[in-house]
Amino acid sequence: MDFFEFMDEYAPELTTASSTISFVLFAGPWLLPRGLAFYRSIRSAGQGPNSNVRPPPPRVQRCLSLLFGFALVCLVLTLPYFSTPNIFKATGSRLGLPTKLLTSRLHALREGKLAPSEQLFLEKLEQEPQKWEAPKDHALLYAAYGPDVVLQCPFCSIEQPKSYLYYALPAILGWHILHIFLLGAITSTFISGKEGARWRTHATIAGVALAVIEFYKTYTYSWEANALRRQLEDVDWFYWNMRMYRQLAFAAIDGVLGWFMWLTSTNRWLVEPASITEQLNEATQTLADSFAQINIVSSLRNAIVRDNELRAKQDEYWLANAQETRNIESEREVIDARNIAISRMDINRLKTTYDNILEHWFASL
Structure with missing residues (x-):
């Protein structure tokens, strides 16, 4: 070489x-x-006072499961098994292969049992005049926009190739509209709460940008790009490539959105301090819980005081507890440990600290 x-x-x-x-x-x-x-x-997200790491809320967990499911479905749809059959790649035929030879190869591959769509496409190729060493227009449109557009368009004609593009665009945009709708639903306050709603604008922009990019690529693509490509491996299968890229992009956006929602909902990234209303509600709830516990303890205390047997048991318990505490404090190991701890304390430093605290408390008096 x-x-x-x-x-x-x-x-x-x-x-x-x-x-x-x-x-x-x-x-x-x-x-x-x-x-x-x-x-x-x-x-370092968990070091701030309002950024304690926590598990994701139940709403966010459900949304993360949905996003994971959507991303997994998109990845599975990129497999060849779920792709639209390509008779040229299945038979190893170039686009410019004569129609009769392509038909014979397809019959041999399918054992004479052709699908209605394959039979219809072969009939369209048969009706089109053969070009010298060049692919027919139907074959070029097949590679550019896929078999469904070539076979199902009711108003398209080979004299106006742009009509196939106009028929293909709504179906392409339909997938993106569905994806944008799913992103909007998942990031709504009703489904994911405020943790997902903060990403609503970003998710919508990403979905719209992806739709605009594919629309532009499809609209500006030349359906005659494969006219001079003689070998099968040189053919640009635009329809199949864009379908694969679309599913991968959907999976990537869903995965990134889920990752961001998980990071923010667990206070690992972009931690937002609680609003004044939320702080007041939390403080009110804490006070209400404390008041309820105090009422329970007060009722229990009244019941014990009014019952002679319970009051006697209470007095017996506290006397035994006081005696046990004195016994522990009188042990030699405890006395030595307490003396060592006191000897290590900086009395002057503690006195200065407490003086500063008292001065701060009583400064306004």
């Missing part, structure tokens, strides 16, 4: 590797410090 043959064969791979290295060298110094700062902020 000479130099020119080597470059012809490996030029695309070398170009991709060179682009990747250039991107890493350009963006690495900018991304690395921010990634480390983000990691440190998560690690």
